[in-house]
Amino acid sequence: MAEQAAFVLWPNGPLRFGDHPRDARRVSAFPRSDTLFGALCWARRARLGDAALRNWLDGYRNGDPPLLLSSGLPVLETEEGRQFLIPGPIRQPPGADRREARTTTAERKRFKGVRWIDPDLLALFKGGESESARRGPALLASTANARYQPRADDRHARRPERTRNSGPLWDEDAPRARVAIDRETSAGNLFAVTSAWLPRGHGQRVGIGLLVEARDAGQVRDLEGDLDLLAEAGIGGDRSIGAGGFAWESVALPFGFGAAPRGLALSLVWPGNLATDDLARLLEVPPDRGYRLVERMGWIASPEWQDARGQSVAMLEEGSYVHAGGAAPVGGLAEVTPPGRPDGHHPVYRYGFGLFLDEGRA
Numbered sequence: 001m002a003e004q005a006a007f008v009l010w011p012n013g014p015l016r017f018g019d020h021p022r023d024a025r026r027v028s029a030f031p032r033s034d035t036l037f038g039a040l041c042w043a044r045r046a047r048l049g050d051a052a053l054r055n056w057l058d059g060y061r062n063g064d065p066p067l068l069l070s071s072g073l074p075v076l077e078t079e080e081g082r083q084f085l086i087p088g089p090i091r092q093p094p095g096a097d098r099r100e101a102r103t104t105t106a107e108r109k110r111f112k113g114v115r116w117i118d119p120d121l122l123a124l125f126k127g128g129e130s131e132s133a134r135r136g137p138a139l140l141a142s143t144a145n146a147r148y149q150p151r152a153d154d155r156h157a158r159r160p161e162r163t164r165n166s167g168p169l170w171d172e173d174a175p176r177a178r179v180a181i182d183r184e185t186s187a188g189n190l191f192a193v194t195s196a197w198l199p200r201g202h203g204q205r206v207g208i209g210l211l212v213e214a215r216d217a218g219q220v221r222d223l224e225g226d227l228d229l230l231a232e233a234g235i236g237g238d239r240s241i242g243a244g245g246f247a248w249e250s251v252a253l254p255f256g257f258g259a260a261p262r263g264l265a266l267s268l269v270w271p272g273n274l275a276t277d278d279l280a281r282l283l284e285v286p287p288d289r290g291y292r293l294v295e296r297m298g299w300i301a302s303p304e305w306q307d308a309r310g311q312s313v314a315m316l317e318e319g320s321y322v323h324a325g326g327a328a329p330v331g332g333l334a335e336v337t338p339p340g341r342p343d344g345h346h347p348v349y350r351y352g353f354g355l356f357l358d359e360g361r362a
Contacts (some may be wrong), residue, residue: 003217006084006253007227008075009208009246014195016237016244017072018298029196030072030208031236032318033267034296037069037351039235042301043226046233059215060333060353066215067223068259068329070266070355071318073209074116084209084254086357087319088114089122089264092290119255122359171197195243208246211257211266211355224250256361259328261321263357264289268296269316270352273332282322282330291320296350297336304345310336315352322354330354 017028017035031039045053059066074085198206214220227248234244257266271279283291297312313334316322322330333349341347 002258003214003220004253004258005212005214005220005223006251007210007212007248008082008251009072009210009227009231009248010205011198011208011244011246013245014197014243016195018237027194027196029198029206030074032296033069033071033355034315034351035236035298036072036210038301039230040069040223040226043229043233044222047225047229057333057349060349060351063329063332064215065329065353067219068213068267068353068355070209070211070257071268073211073266075207075209076204077207078204082251083118085116086119086255087264087266087317088117090290090292090317090319090321092285092287119357171199209254211253213258213355256358257355258358259330259353259355260358261324261326261328261330261354261356263321263324263359265316265318265320265322265354265356267318267355268294268352269320269322269331269354270313270334270350271316271322271331272313272334272352282326284323285321289321291322292317300338300348302346302348305338305348308338310338310348310350312336313350313352315350316354322356330356 015027015029017031041053041057044056056066071087073087076083076085198208200206212220212223214223231246231248233239235246236244271282274282285291293314294317295312296315297310300308300310313336315334331353334352335347336350337348
């Protein structure tokens with residue numbers, strides 16, 4: 001029987017989750033599901049050895065994943081409670097369906113750039129606003145220093161519960177100069193990097209939420225062992241200089257979710273293992289919903305692949321919708337092994353199994 005769990009990672013220093021390997025200044029405070037999965041693979045190998053990692057990966061390669069996980073979700077904690085946010089739903093572009101004419105240009109501008117929202121605001125993205133949604137807190141933009149606060153026209157805006165989350169969602173350092181030395185030529189390459197910080201203090205802190213659905217309770221216990229190691233070793237970039245460390249805790253499930261596609265994606269989804277007809281059915285979504293492809297690539301963190309970068313792959317972004325009648329699990333492992341793999345080098349995969357919001361229980 002599937003076992004669900006929720007965790008919050010509380011960073012104790014800077015974070016470096018790059019959005020693009022060729023631009024060290026593009027940084028996020030919240031790791032995506034493929035980044036988290038890569039960190040778990042590293043921890044599983046370090047704790048239990050190569051054979052244990054290979055056995056674990058066999059389930060993913062065979063389409064029977066032992067553990068599904070979300071991307072990192074913002075978790076806002078104040079004196080009044082804790083709140084998980086979800087990815088802002090992606091909508092079809094204007095004119096994609098004439099039935100969408102009810103959505104005004106002003107409404108679309110309001111949604112532009114939204115990255116995360118309160119789950120209670122899903123009604124805003126379904127062709128109309130409920131009265132409760134009109135009174136709800138504001139949407140969250142995708143940029144650093146985005147503020148979580150009520151709309152200016154909210155008649156309840158002065159109530160404490162509407163203004164408690166008014167700090168920045170995350171902050172960024174000013175770009176710092178670094179020099180990379182080419183190992184073959186000894187030539188120097190000057191570049192700049194940026195780190196993100198999640199705020200703490202003043203009655204508020206922001207954490208990284210992680211939702212998982214496991215094959216059984218044993219998989220959850222193994223995950224907790226991996227988190228213990230990663231809390232000390234760190235996740236993301238700049239781990240060698242102390243970035244990416246955290247404390248973690250297990251928390252109550254914030255809302256319904258699972259492997260069955262009943263709502264928007266809470267993780268990246270790789271549909272590249274589907275036949276053309278199956279992919280077309282997967283992407284048959286209602287007129288008020290949509291999806292977006294994002295290119296994923298990055299460096300490989302493995303002793304066998306020093307200074308190597310995996311191949312790029314297109315994935316459905318968090319907040320995308322897929323056909324709600326589809327079978328679970330959705331997605332798969334994308335092999336991104338660099339061409340010309342030397343003998344003794346293991347294959348490289350990018351995680352792309354979907355975890356979805358259950359809107360009926362959200």
